[in-house]
Amino acid sequence: MSDAPEPITSIITPVRLEYDFTAGAAATMFLRGLAQRKIIGARSRPGEPVMVPPRGADPRTAELTLEAVEVSDQGTVVSYSIVRVPSDNIPFELPYVCINVLLDGAGLAFFHVLQECPLDEVRLGMRVKAHWAPDDQLDTSVTSIEYFEPLDEPDVPFEEIREHT
């Protein structure tokens, strides 16, 4: 049996899970805004932080966030990482800069990518703005923002973003 093939010990069988996503009122507002180059968050009432993207309620209090508030497409990098690890479902070329960006007027930071910036110039507190997809590619999806790019403005002092994560 010396010329017998090696035993098969494992096989790769890809699995799929397809589903319809029902956006609900809060995400519908946000996704429709993106198709018009607008970033729409929500808050429970004036003076409270604006949730972007909105999820329908304030996670701290479970109060409904029924008031829609448009926030700026410009913001501040509150943290970042330079990613050099490939992943099948990530559409960016390595290395890329993953930023945690706090938009002006928003009460929550979120992840996106920063482009058009040399890797050694990325820093905490830098100002950035959304780079929108061309008109014919705008959609009710976060893909309407292709990436963020540097804004020619002075950095925000670290003390002002110290607590944002």
Next chain:
Amino acid sequence: MAELCGIVGIGQTKYDAKRIDVSMPGLCREAALRALEDAGLGFADIDAVVVGKAPDTFEGVMLPENYLADALGAVGKPLLRVHTAGSVGGSTANVAMSLVQAGIHDRVLTVAWEKQSESNAMWGLSLSPPFSVSVVAGAGGYFAPLIRKYIARSGAPEDTGIRTALKDRLNAHKNPYAHLQIEGVDFEMIANSPMLWDPIRYLESCPSSDGACAMVLAREQLADDAPNAPAWVHATAMRSEPTQFPGRDAVNPLAGRMAAQDLYKKAGIQDPRREIDCAEIYVPFSWFEAMWMETMGFAPEGEGWKMVYDGATALDGDMPINMSGGVLSSNPIGASGMCRYAEAAMQVRGQAGEHQVDGAKLALGHAYGGGSQYFSLCIVGTEKP
């Protein structure tokens, strides 16, 4: 509490990249049988089984607990699964302990596992809902910005993470179950390993492991009669918080601080660094040792890195951390939290062999998961509480 709970049996598998010699049930059974042997018991002596593993997308096997009853001797008995992401090994043990403490069951078997080689956990972590961009490549992609923020806030020297990684990788050489035991590992090797998610290097990251961990728990009278001295559960605590809310501090999460305070209050501990002899803390990326020292109250805010620098967390330091080599050396995700508890219990039972802390009487086990949002803790002791 109606009853004291003692850990009377501990079983771990050898952690490895691929355990193709066993199925998932076989892997769990291996750890369970070792725990039962340590306890001098058989499956017939067990009243209920509590299991835990990371989310099902990590292996692509849905509801695996449904077919584990035979392998774990649970036919005709309560079999319960706990879900709290990467902290699940800790919270699973907490639930099992509470069943004994509440007087519901006399003896409970608890098992946690992961068989990462059966699928791609990084894929399972990178799902793409339409309201967020897919930019976070695996757990490291999520945690790297938090580490960056910690460094900026604390002013910690850039090599703090390398020092923790070196300590844990050297400790792993003393643990026969550890997955990674890297020949000739030194500061330079870690410093020169590829940067994956800046500032996290390859050798500052946990591996993907197959493995299972099991514990047999018993109420006081039964634990008193166990063949090997039990580790007594002094206190457990759990807290969680959402991944995002205004004002959230994801570097030093409120849920983590509250869980620690609750734990120390229940255990009657005033000064954790002085009173606790050693701890097994969930550190999947090296910098989290410094960060969790602060959350756990072992160091003031902004000074956790000094414990790493001063050697306080080394095996011969005043607060040894991850004597087993920790998650950096073995990461069967769902089991990783229970491994922390089991290793803490082994210390106070005097079972830790080459990585034993001399005279350890009180030890802490810690697990965290999700986006630094789920926390499970326990304190175990040689003496009854």
